[in-house]
Amino acid sequence: MTEVKLPPIAEGVNKANVSYWHHAAGDNIKEGEDLVELVTDKATFNLPAPASGILKEILVNEGDEVKVGQVLAKVE
Amino acid sequence: MRNTDTRALKMILDLGRIDYEECYMVQKTFVGKRRLGEIDDSLILAEHNEVFTIGRTGAMDNLLISNETLASIGIKILRVDRGGDVTFHGPGQLVIYPIIDLKNAGKDLHRYLRDLEEAAIRFLDAYSVSGERVYRKTGVWVSGKKIVSIGVGASNWVTFHGMSININCDLNFFSMINPCGMKDVEMTSLELAGGRKIKMADAKKNILKSFKGVFGIHNGEYNYREAVLA
Numbered sequence: 140m141t142e143v144k145l146p147p148i149a150e151g152v153n154k155a156n157v158s159y160w161h162h163a164a165g166d167n168i169k170e171g172e173d174l175v176e177l178v179t180d181k182a183t184f185n186l187p188a189p190a191s192g193i194l195k196e197i198l199v200n201e202g203d204e205v206k207v208g209q210v211l212a213k214v215e
Numbered sequence: 216m217r218n219t220d221t222r223a224l225k226m227i228l229d230l231g232r233i234d235y236e237e238c239y240m241v242q243k244t245f246v247g248k249r250r251l252g253e254i255d256d257s258l259i260l261a262e263h264n265e266v267f268t269i270g271r272t273g274a275m276d277n278l279l280i281s282n283e284t285l286a287s288i289g290i291k292i293l294r295v296d297r298g299g300d301v302t303f304h305g306p307g308q309l310v311i312y313p314i315i316d317l318k319n320a321g322k323d324l325h326r327y328l329r330d331l332e333e334a335a336i337r338f339l340d341a342y343s344v345s346g347e348r349v350y351r352k353t354g355v356w357v358s359g360k361k362i363v364s365i366g367v368g369a370s371n372w373v374t375f376h377g378m379s380i381n382i383n384c385d386l387n388f389f390s391m392i393n394p395c396g397m398k399d400v401e402m403t404s405l406e407l408a409g410g411r412k413i414k415m416a417d418a419k420k421n422i423l424k425s426f427k428g429v430f431g432i433h434n435g436e437y438n439y440r441e442a443v444l445a
Contacts, residue, residue, distance in 0.1 A: 149325035158271040159296070171250075173370055178271045181298040181353040182324040185370040 141190040143174060143212040145205050148184050153207045155179040157199050166194045168214065175211055190214050224313070224430055225255035227423060235266045235293060235304060238312070242375045245314040249373045256319075258426060259312040260419055263304035267292040267392060270299035270366050277301045277393040290388075297376035299353075299366030300396030307384030307404070309418050312377040315430065322372060328353050328365060330429055331378045335363040337425035338380065338418075342409045354395065360403035364395060381405065382418045 148155060159176040162168055173185040174194070188194075195215040199205050228245075230238055238261045248254045267278060267285075269292060277300055278285075278292060285292060292301075304310060317327055332348055335355045339346040339362070346355040346362065355363035368376045381404035389402040406413050 147322070150321075150323050152325060156272075171371070176271070176296065176368075178298050180325060181270075181328055181366045183271055183296055183298045183368040184324060185368070187371040 140195065141192070141214045142210045143186065143189055143214060145177065145186070145207050145209050145211060147207050148177070149179060149182075152179055154204055155184070157201050157203045157205055157211070158183060159201060160197060161185075162194050164194055164197050168192065168194050177205070186211070188214060224258045224315070224426060226257040228257060228259045229419065230259060230261040232262045232264065232306065235263045235268065238263065238310075239295070242312050242314065246370050246373050246375050249314050249316055250371060254314075256316060256430075257314045258423075259314065260422070261310045261312065262306055262308065262415065263310060265290045265303070265305040265388065267301060267303055267388075268295045268297075269293070269301045270295060270297045272298060273300035273396060277396050278391070279393065280391045295376070297366040297368045299364075300394075301392045302364050302366065302379065302394060303388045303392060304379060305384050305388055307382055307415070308379050309382050309415065309422060310377065310379045311422060311426075313374055313426075313430070315374045317369065317372040317374060324367070324369060327367065327369075327374065331365050331367070332363070334422070334425045334429040335365075335378060335380060337428055338422050339405070339408075341421045341424070342405060342413070344405060344408045352395075352397075357403055357408040360401045360408070361394060362403050362405065362408060366395075380418070380422070382413055382415060 155177040158178040161173045168188045170191045171187045174188040175186050177184045192214045196213040199211050336346040353365050363380050365378045383406040386402050394400050
């Protein structure tokens with residue numbers, strides 16, 4: 140099981156909002172492809188899948204505020 | 216000799232006048248190639264036919280005219296995957312899409328927004344127009360009027376979308392929206408602010424200079440071409 144965590148995306152910024160999931164739970168995903176899009180100020184950031192496998196669980200919804208280091212999803 | 220500067224834009228692609236959607240496909244192609252390391256950091260320049268776009272943090276209420284009116288004047292509104300709210304693109308506005316891998320440049324999206332503002336401010340300075348930042352707002356203003364709009368995206372640190380600068384475009388279209396979601400914002404253009412005629416070709420030359428100053432353009436491999444990708 141690999142956890143998908145929010146990395147730091149700007150200095151001094153410790154949170155972002157989830158703006159779009161490119162996949163749904165249960166999908167087969169490939170390492171490196173866009174998994175979830177986050178937004179902060181006037182910038183969106185697409186976080187890549189950390190591993191290939193099945194997107195087992197999505198832990199945060201579109202619109203949610205999330206913190207750096209928070210687990211957003213689990214890939215198996 | 217191979218350039219080792221990791222902050223150097225090596226290809227400039229001037230798409231001329233192009234529909235927003237078509238240009239978006241070109242951007243995505245570039246992002247894919249950049250992510251695979253097949254191309255270096257690049258800059259795409261374009262002028263779009265009239266279109267409204269609304270970013271991820273946008274609300275449809277910020278479009279002040281009805282869908283019927285939009286349809287009657289033949290202008291589309293597109294939902295797009297950049298940060299920010301609603302904006303207008305049209306002829307006479309220079310749109311700049313940097314495709315840059317920020318993994319080589321500090322991995323800081325907000326720093327990148329400030330760098331874009333810096334490039335715009337230096338560009339305006341070439342016309343003796345004084346561009347200003349406004350605290351906690353992204354973009355560039357001249358005497359309280361907005362002249363540059365910014366909204367970006369990144370895919371695993373490779374940037375897309377970017378910045379639009381009003382050179383001599385018809386500003387009436389902005390009265391149909393709350394630009395960037397802000398009420399009572401007044402827009403201006405380089406021609407209005409500078410009080411003289413500006414040619415788009417001249418603006419393109421100057422924006423490349425300012426980007427060179429902020430992001431670096433490596434002269435040896437600098438490749439300017441007026442072409443649409445096949």
